[in-house]
Amino acid sequence: METNLKNNKNICLILLIGIPGCGKTYLTNFLVNHLSKNMFSSNSKYFSNLCVIPVSYDDYISYHTDSNVMSWKQRRTDVFIGVEEFILYFKGYKNSLNSKLYVNNNYCTDNKDNMFIIIDDNMYYKSMRYEYYKLARKYEISFCQIYLEASLDKALEYNKKRDGVSIVPEQIIIKMNELIEKPNTSNNSWEQHSLTIPAFINFDEYLVLNQLYNIILSALESPVKDVIITSYENYEESKRITNCNLVHQVDVKLRNIIGNYIKQVKHNNSQIRYIADCVNNKRVQLLKDLKSGIFTVPPNIISLLLSSSRSDEHNKCLNNYFLDILTNDIYCDK
Template structure:
């Protein structure tokens, strides 16, 4: 059985919608509009759950990068637990921090979209969530709110006090922001909209992107546990090996630049910092704190000699 737009309503469908954009680009405004029973989507039998990272991340001047990453990893893990509780309809197993969201759901609507509201300016941040979607065989799509940095800086002071971000950080994010690329298989279901646009003008495209991602069956996983584990181990070893080689090359190039431009007394310290950074990156990849994008992984698996995507990806971490 389907509704008036051809969407199945007798079975549960679940998807992640990851928002991308600068602080002040309207991500939370869009999320709240969708959650508050926006008529267009309610008529099409969609429930929304808004997961705003700002509500769960604790910031302080003393926080280390490691602590920040650990907090984000905890949220991702609990999103996975939320997905399990929804799919199994075991509401009592829902992570406590998300329980209030389930209380607001329209129980007559079985189709649920988890809106992930964060800046998500690095592909690696989004890829971690794609892996969750793949693991639990649910839909995954991205919505990029394109916003001029000048407008983001103007809107930023209007945010809730604890959510206001220093202007220097917004400018830095803008310089490093990696928009979705639909040529990457995992980013196939991506939509770009103008920040603060009229939702009525983009709701058809948004709905189409959501439904297409939730109905796709591209995340099928090998059913043989032993073969899957062996394949995973072999792939991971190759990825780490190729990453190590690429990092060595990047470090070598940077050391040459240091030798040409730095006084003798400062060279040793800079070289030591580079080598330490290399070890940190490798450890983060092993631990899953840094996730290589699908285009990088595809490049590695193909065995290409010139790993441009890998070098470009790793260079952003220096």
């Protein structure tokens, strides 16, 4: 995909996250109403001359008739392809829309300057959300997430109030509640534009409304950029930046490991000061060797360190690797 898009129209992907029964569809309707009627802001260029495309996954799957997991995945893929088609059309890469999403929505996008696509799905795995982030990066559009945090009991209670065909089997809600991976802005830089709000609250309350407005506006003001290296000089600069970032990430990880290690041994060892000095000296020497090229980090460890998304298993792997280096044959001048 070329980086020079055909027009400068603004697109914002808004992902809703939460277990079934937490009120995502209600929030979708609320956002559609407020965005369409320009109730967020009349002064911002982003909130005028716009169209809003709500995409509800429940419209394309039935938890009662589509019991096959592969069927769910295929439906999700179809929805994803349809969303990308909307982006291509709005950006001027396609002359027509054929997606089922368009047939279901039939919203007019012509002559609009701004488009909001609201993805109403559970998005309980961060890998699901990351696919949409990559889509935003590919076309350099805006991306944000809104997580509706609900207790399992409340979600089950709300689910029972749905119409018969809309009721989600309880075992599915219970399973999703166990599996859901909440947005983590600390570990995942790509989730920086994320908002967590309690389910079943009044979205019209000023503070809540302001939070919703701010998270969408911040995403619009900072579209995801797809960085492409176009020259040898840029390539060398990119390598230098990556290396500096690697040293920084190693330092951060080592400090974290040392802190936890000292806490574990301090109750069992009278020589705690000596051990602390030793591991810190090894940290300093390790960083020097890394900068000079004497010490090299294995590619798989580099990949984990520079990853924008780390699982608990990945962090365990990093901790074991560096802790072994720090504590193996501890030495220092006494």
